[in-house]
Amino acid sequence: MRKFIPHIAVGLMLAFMLAFLGLLGPATGQSPQLPSACAELAFSTEEDFVTRGPAPPDGNLVISDGDLLGPNCIICARNLDLVGRFDVRVDLGLDAVDVIDVGSYLVAFSTELDSPNSGQFTAGDLLVTNGTIIPNRALLAPFQVPYDLGLDGLQFIGDARSIRAFLAEASKIPREEWLRNLGRLAGMLRQYNIDIWFSTEGSLSIVGRPGFLDGDLLSARDGVIVATNSALLPASVPAGIPERGVDYGLDAIACDRSGNRQSIQFSTEILYRGQPAFTDGDLLRYGNGVGRTNEELVRCFEPRAGFLGLDAISIGQRVERETYLQLLLKLFRRR
Amino acid sequence: MPTSQQAHLILVSRKGRVKMKKLATILALIAIVSITLGVPALPISGQGQSNLTACSEFAFSTEEDFVTQGPTPPDGNPVISDGDLLGPGCVVCARNRELLYGFDISQNIDLGLDAVDVLDVQRQMVVFSTELDSPNTGQFTAGDLIITSTGGRGVIPNIALMHRFGIRYDIGLDGLQFIGSIQQIIAFVEEAIRIPRGNWVQNPALLSDMLRRRSIDIWFSTEGTGPASAAAPQVFDGDLLSARDGTIVVSNGGLFPASVPAGIPNNGVDFGLDAVATDRAGNLQLLLFSTEILFSGTPGFTDGDVLQLGNGVVKTNEDLVGCFEPKARFLGLDALSISVERPACGAAIIRVGGMPAGQIGATTGLANGLSSTTPPFEAHDSPFGGWVEILGLMPSCTECSHFKVEYGLWPNPTTPPSTWLPLTDPFQEWRFIWPGLFVLVNRVPDANGWLSILCNSTMGGLYYPWNTSGKNGKYSIRLTIRETGGTEHVSMPVVVMLDNTAPTASLTLDTVPICGDVTIGDVVTGKITGTDLHFYSYRLRYESSLASGDILPVRKYTSVSDTGDTNVAFSWNTTGLPACGYRIILEVWDRTIVNNQRIWGEPGFGWRTPLQIYFCLEAAQ
Numbered sequence A: 001m002r003k004f005i006p007h008i009a010v011g012l013m014l015a016f017m018l019a020f021l022g023l024l025g026p027a028t029g030q031s032p033q034l035p036s037a038c039a040e041l042a043f044s045t046e047e048d049f050v051t052r053g054p055a056p057p058d059g060n061l062v063i064s065d066g067d068l069l070g071p072n073c074i075i076c077a078r079n080l081d082l083v084g085r086f087d088v089r090v091d092l093g094l095d096a097v098d099v100i101d102v103g104s105y106l107v108a109f110s111t112e113l114d115s116p117n118s119g120q121f122t123a124g125d126l127l128v129t130n131g132t133i134i135p136n137r138a139l140l141a142p143f144q145v146p147y148d149l150g151l152d153g154l155q156f157i158g159d160a161r162s163i164r165a166f167l168a169e170a171s172k173i174p175r176e177e178w179l180r181n182l183g184r185l186a187g188m189l190r191q192y193n194i195d196i197w198f199s200t201e202g203s204l205s206i207v208g209r210p211g212f213l214d215g216d217l218l219s220a221r222d223g224v225i226v227a228t229n230s231a232l233l234p235a236s237v238p239a240g241i242p243e244r245g246v247d248y249g250l251d252a253i254a255c256d257r258s259g260n261r262q263s264i265q266f267s268t269e270i271l272y273r274g275q276p277a278f279t280d281g282d283l284l285r286y287g288n289g290v291g292r293t294n295e296e297l298v299r300c301f302e303p304r305a306g307f308l309g310l311d312a313i314s315i316g317q318r319v320e321r322e323t324y325l326q327l328l329l330k331l332f333r334r335r
Numbered sequence B: 001m002p003t004s005q006q007a008h009l010i011l012v013s014r015k016g017r018v019k020m021k022k023l024a025t026i027l028a029l030i031a032i033v034s035i036t037l038g039v040p041a042l043p044i045s046g047q048g049q050s051n052l053t054a055c056s057e058f059a060f061s062t063e064e065d066f067v068t069q070g071p072t073p074p075d076g077n078p079v080i081s082d083g084d085l086l087g088p089g090c091v092v093c094a095r096n097r098e099l100l101y102g103f104d105i106s107q108n109i110d111l112g113l114d115a116v117d118v119l120d121v122q123r124q125m126v127v128f129s130t131e132l133d134s135p136n137t138g139q140f141t142a143g144d145l146i147i148t149s150t151g152g153r154g155v156i157p158n159i160a161l162m163h164r165f166g167i168r169y170d171i172g173l174d175g176l177q178f179i180g181s182i183q184q185i186i187a188f189v190e191e192a193i194r195i196p197r198g199n200w201v202q203n204p205a206l207l208s209d210m211l212r213r214r215s216i217d218i219w220f221s222t223e224g225t226g227p228a229s230a231a232a233p234q235v236f237d238g239d240l241l242s243a244r245d246g247t248i249v250v251s252n253g254g255l256f257p258a259s260v261p262a263g264i265p266n267n268g269v270d271f272g273l274d275a276v277a278t279d280r281a282g283n284l285q286l287l288l289f290s291t292e293i294l295f296s297g298t299p300g301f302t303d304g305d306v307l308q309l310g311n312g313v314v315k316t317n318e319d320l321v322g323c324f325e326p327k328a329r330f331l332g333l334d335a336l337s338i339s340v341e342r343p344a345c346g347a348a349i350i351r352v353g354g355m356p357a358g359q360i361g362a363t364t365g366l367a368n369g370l371s372s373t374t375p376p377f378e379a380h381d382s383p384f385g386g387w388v389e390i391l392g393l394m395p396s397c398t399e400c401s402h403f404k405v406e407y408g409l410w411p412n413p414t415t416p417p418s419t420w421l422p423l424t425d426p427f428q429e430w431r432f433i434w435p436g437l438f439v440l441v442n443r444v445p446d447a448n449g450w451l452s453i454l455c456n457s458t459m460g461g462l463y464y465p466w467n468t469s470g471k472n473g474k475y476s477i478r479l480t481i482r483e484t485g486g487t488e489h490v491s492m493p494v495v496v497m498l499d500n501t502a503p504t505a506s507l508t509l510d511t512v513p514i515c516g517d518v519t520i521g522d523v524v525t526g527k528i529t530g531t532d533l534h535f536y537s538y539r540l541r542y543e544s545s546l547a548s549g550d551i552l553p554v555r556k557y558t559s560v561s562d563t564g565d566t567n568v569a570f571s572w573n574t575t576g577l578p579a580c581g582y583r584i585i586l587e588v589w590d591r592t593i594v595n596n597q598r599i600w601g602e603p604g605f606g607w608r609t610p611l612q613i614y615f616c617l618e619a620a621q
Helices: A003-022 A080-084 A135-145 A158-170 A175-180 A184-191 A294-301 A321-333 B004-037 B049-053 B157-165 B182-191 B195-203 B205-213 B318-322
Strands: A043-044 A073-078 A096-101 A107-108 A125-129 A153-157 A194-201 A204-206 A207-211 A216-220 A225-227 A252-254 A266-268 A283-285 A289-292 A312-315 B058-061 B085-087 B091-094 B115-120 B125-129 B145-148 B150-158 B175-179 B215-220 B240-242 B245-252 B276-277 B289-291 B306-307 B314-316 B335-338 B349-352 B367-370 B378-382 B386-393 B400-409 B428-433 B439-444 B462-469 B473-483 B486-490 B493-500 B506-508 B515-520 B523-531 B534-544 B548-556 B565-571 B580-592 B609-616
Touching: A043 A096, A043 A135, A073 A080, A096 A158, A096 A252, A107 A153, A107 A158, A107 A252, A135 A175, A135 A216, A158 A184, A175 A184, A194 A252, A204 B318, A266 A312, A294 B125, A321 B157, B004 B367, B049 B091, B058 B115, B091 B580, B115 B175, B115 B276, B115 B289, B125 B175, B125 B205, B150 B182, B150 B195, B157 B195, B157 B205, B175 B335, B182 B473, B195 B205, B215 B276, B289 B335, B289 B378, B289 B486, B349 B473, B349 B493, B386 B473, B400 B462, B428 B462, B462 B473, B506 B580, B523 B534, B534 B565, B548 B565
Parallel strands: A096 A153, A096 A312, A153 A252, A252 A312, B115 B335, B175 B276, B276 B335, B515 B609
Antiparallel strands: A043 A312, A096 A107, A107 A125, A153 A194, A194 A216, A204 A207, A216 A225, A252 A266, A266 A283, A283 A289, B058 B085, B058 B335, B085 B091, B115 B125, B125 B145, B145 B150, B175 B215, B215 B240, B240 B245, B276 B289, B289 B306, B306 B314, B349 B386, B367 B378, B386 B462, B400 B473, B428 B439, B473 B486, B473 B493, B506 B523, B523 B565, B534 B548, B534 B580, B580 B609
16 A cells, blocks of 8 residues: 555646646636636637537537637636626626636636626726726726726736735725725735736827827826827837827737736727738737737637637736646656 | 706806896896707707708717818817717717717717617707716616707616516617607607606616507617526627517527528627617618628628628728728728618719619729629729719609709819819700600700709609710719708719720830731730720730631739739740731720720720731741
8 A cells, every 4th residue: 555655646746737737627617716728818709609619618619708718719717707706697798807816716807798786896897806896997096087988908017926915905995995095096006016007998088188098008006008009009000099090999908917018919999901900809919910810819619700809818927838747747757 | 967958047047146137138038049949959069960960861980089081070170089970971970078968978078989870860869879887977877878859868778678688787788770650769759858767777667668659669789698598588799689579680690691600509600789770660671780790701891891681791891981081991880870761852873874873982983893784794993984874863753853963073082072063964864754655855954053853754763974075083973952942952972983094005016017028937026015094904816817816815904003014025926827917906995884884895894995007927938
């Protein structure tokens, strides 16, 4: 028996690591964690569709535009898994997302629709699966916007541990409290030395005051435009108002936690037919055109149409599965 | 929240307290005038009522903001918001703040425009939804149906629309179309604006009851997918719904040709339903709409195109917004309102040069597709030339008396004409007199181009043959119909590209003299040129009574920017050909529809320039 103990230990360790790597299948609503691959990439589509590729673990072939999807067409979370944390039992869509920590199922997001529970949250509020609700007006307070402008793209900036600590504290603050003290959010972001970059559904245009477009990337901490719509897109694209002529919107946004602008990837609200051409479902690089087409993102679902739009995106550090596996196998061989 | 009328009376009251005696008479007069003229639903600022009239038949909004490089809006602001209501010819019918006027919302705030139905411009009655919730807590959400009119403003909450589907939460409002008698719809709206939003919320069944009572309906689409339930069908955001009956009027799959994989779960994809419009009778064959996502299959479409039920694209996004001359040709389509009901004297040009007006590019003026002539021909990015028949939709002969056709030259390729000239040339037109008499009548417009309406014309509508000889370039034409009472109705302009210039052709031989002799076995070499602004094809052949053939393969145009070739070398080996009199003939064609027809069969088309060289091919001595 004793000689089997090391093998059992290694086997258990292997099972644990495989589970950690998401090889045992995606999480369901009851899962305590997201598949690890969702730390790498997570997104949502613009519209519902039927997968003809990998069958989801729950057996339902209909993929909602509110579901969180991952690499190789896994389902990171059904919409009900995300909003269920708020005692919501209907699909509300998924408009913005940032997967903070797959291990603790910590996901920040916004919905397409207001909560059916009256006054609980709007489609412009920032929600986190730990129960946090940060009202849209708190995000916009540094811009002195006294109403809800929607939340279309989302990216937390800063040290991961600080972000988790901030969210832990934020989860204890009721929505009404954020509204009572609109400056509190920016203060806490400064205190934790983090930021929330985001985009809105509507533009702000006030005579005599600097406004912003729904295609600009904004800072909730500093109340500034982090990247204008014109900076996000190559110079050949007529992006930005009034100088170049068109607001392309900013429908999804992701970058590394250090806030390196060169790492920004995003999608727009409308397509462009000039050079470089792109659709509103393509994943674009900062100032550099298409990084990944919509079809590349969704192809493995084998949908009946090659375009499904892109509504939310989260991109993290690549999990080096091969490295983990090599380490495991090395360990196993030693035994 | 005070209405503007109440606000006005408050103003009267406050002023009166300050200088009651002195101002009383003046303020009372102002109050009387205000009440007499009616409380403005949209602010009358030079762009209120008059511009909303421009949207009586067609209105839309874009997905994103942009700067117009074309017509400058009356308020001088070239930035067009995705919340503004736009009309034909790139008119700004109402700014977003004008739609929201009276809701006590700051003029700086733009809430977007997600769905619209322009019900009655005289009453300035517009129903719509916004992209964002009202900044006034509890006033309305982005899913509510908002009403503005001279009679007041109202809000029908989303849950009232969804009540018959058993959905008790706000699921958004993306497309909107009132169905039924316009009188009953107006009466319903006037009743609805008197009902506070809270009453609808407390009694959401009230809406369907009121709709049934007036035999009208509200067709709409949502932003989100509804939950599956046993009590009602599951709704997708691509389905067209009935608020009265709680049924799906047309599922997403039913909107598209069979080749589009629309509909869940059977076909695989929900394409959404972002904008919708049809006639008030609810004729599904006339249903026009736009989607949330594009489709790159066949028939391809973008989420900014206007599609017809089961029939693909009827108007591209570029056709809609091209006259704004935006820096990008795609701006999306978020809301659409089309009055399919035609006024008795409503003016529309339906055919130009034998081509249905819908087959002519709204910005290029070039025709494509099959003609409506007998026999039909197919146009390929074709301009027009020669006599160009203009046909207008026949109006009511009892209510309308005269019509005229006007044209305007585009000063540059991107600027529509600002001045219009009437067509005044006389012509002849066949008239039918019952029971079997055809009479050719002389038609002589007056100096302003006015012609009486000929009710028993055999031409198929209001007919005018335009002699375009000598004209080249981009023109717009428009039709005006005058009511017997004098009111004039102007059609949407149709852009037509004119080309009355024959192609350029040259044919030179390197060694053979004109009318010289060629010996069998010689290789004849030379160069040709065949060009035109609207180049279609050229062909170089040798011909004799004993033998004929191509020297160069037929060269056809590849795109609208293809203007042909210059100095193309050729060589013709005469070995084996019989001795005879020969000619080498170069023919160059353009793509012009000349005199309402395709003059030439393949590989020719419109204007032709032929060049030929004759000589004798003789046996060696």
